[in-house]
Amino acid sequence: MDLSTPPPDLYGRPRADRFMQRVTAFGDRYTPALGSPLLRRSPRRPPARPTPPLRLTVTGHRTIADGIAELRLADPAGGALPGWQPGAHIRLRLPSGRERHYSLCGDPADRGGYRIAVRRLPGGGGGSVEIHDELLPGTELTVRRPRNGFAFCAEPAVLLLAGGIGITALLPMAREARRLGLDWHLIHTGRSAGTLPFADELRALGPDRVEIRTDDRHGVPTGAALLARARRGTAVYCCGPAPMLAAVQGALEASPARTLHFERFGAAPVLGGSPFGVRLGADGPLLAVPADRSALDVALEQRPGLPYSCRQGFCGTCRVHVLAGTPEHRDRRLTEDERAAGALLPCVSRAAEGETLVLDL
Numbered sequence: 001m002d003l004s005t006p007p008p009d010l011y012g013r014p015r016a017d018r019f020m021q022r023v024t025a026f027g028d029r030y031t032p033a034l035g036s037p038l039l040r041r042s043p044r045r046p047p048a049r050p051t052p053p054l055r056l057t058v059t060g061h062r063t064i065a066d067g068i069a070e071l072r073l074a075d076p077a078g079g080a081l082p083g084w085q086p087g088a089h090i091r092l093r094l095p096s097g098r099e100r101h102y103s104l105c106g107d108p109a110d111r112g113g114y115r116i117a118v119r120r121l122p123g124g125g126g127g128s129v130e131i132h133d134e135l136l137p138g139t140e141l142t143v144r145r146p147r148n149g150f151a152f153c154a155e156p157a158v159l160l161l162a163g164g165i166g167i168t169a170l171l172p173m174a175r176e177a178r179r180l181g182l183d184w185h186l187i188h189t190g191r192s193a194g195t196l197p198f199a200d201e202l203r204a205l206g207p208d209r210v211e212i213r214t215d216d217r218h219g220v221p222t223g224a225a226l227l228a229r230a231r232r233g234t235a236v237y238c239c240g241p242a243p244m245l246a247a248v249q250g251a252l253e254a255s256p257a258r259t260l261h262f263e264r265f266g267a268a269p270v271l272g273g274s275p276f277g278v279r280l281g282a283d284g285p286l287l288a289v290p291a292d293r294s295a296l297d298v299a300l301e302q303r304p305g306l307p308y309s310c311r312q313g314f315c316g317t318c319r320v321h322v323l324a325g326t327p328e329h330r331d332r333r334l335t336e337d338e339r340a341a342g343a344l345l346p347c348v349s350r351a352a353e354g355e356t357l358v359l360d361l
């Protein structure tokens with residue numbers, strides 16, 4: 001499947017479902033009526049106000065698996081935190097100014113704190129190392145309220161596929177599936193047992209519904225092996241690294257599963273890219289961006305302090321201004337006006353072969 005093609009529904013499922021088909025048909029039919037006075041927004045309705053971020057304190061920090069720290073964040077005054085649903089994430093603004101997203105992996109019923117788990121990535125952008133080494137109990141930080149781009153729809157039969165730290169998004173879904181009495185199974189994959197967090201918690205949720213597969217004992221699973229438990233109509237939720245997601249997507253058509261909801265961590269592979277150039281500042285160095293790398297990755301080699309977070313073109317953290325050149329926008333964040341004004345998200349957006357983008361850096 002061509003991952004550069006926008007998915008046809010809200011959850012990234014590769015096949016349109018009936019609900020989305022009806023929404024599309026409704027939009028096609030009634031869009032021309034949007035200019036009608038009947039459908040104009042009431043002039044008295046106030047514009048939506050942005051919600052202020054939360055100021056939270058680290059109240060717990062412990063190692064729960066090789067290279068994985070679990071943190072608990074709470075209101076320093078002991079107040080209840082905003083609610084959330086399985087699949088939600090929060091965005092942390094670290095003391096260094098870096099911003100990072102993490103799935104909430106606690107219990108939505110626990111309004112007294114948020115739990116996250118973070119894998120240490122020594123070769124990454126420094127955010128995970130900062131969290132491991134510096135976010136000790138008592139540290140205060142700014143946190144954006146929970147948002148959910150990976151909603152759990154509670155279909156009657158669900159198969160949850162987690163790769164490594166991707167379990168953080170799926171653990172609350174497993175808990176919810178159990179609470180609702182759904183027919184659910186969860187497979188957690190990783191290099192070795194020592195690298196996989198929450199094994200005991202998962203087994204306690206359903207010892208006969210959880211399978212832990214490690215590469216050192218079982219080998220790297222194929223997409224077909226991961227989907228082997230799916231029966232007719234099963235909804236699959238997958239969160240893990242890009243190769244795992246690609247394997248599941250590739251095997252989906254041949255399986256009886258009905259839908260695939262997914263969340264990937266890290267950058268998606270660049271598909272359909274051409275080599276181009278970026279210049280860092282009007283008089284700065286000219287860098288070659290290969291067809292299979294992002295402009296952000298290339299620029300980070302020269303400027304390691306450049307801000308970024310999702311690397312998937314939706315958070316806006318890496319936003320830069322284009323001084324010259326014609327971009328090929330691939331993000332899901334910028335408006336047409338912002339693009340026309342020169343904004344660019346270099347984690348995903350590119351340029352045509354041979355083009356040079358001059359960035360205001």
Ligand code: FES
Binds near residue numbers: 314346
């Ligand atoms: S890092 Fe999130 S949009 Fe680029």
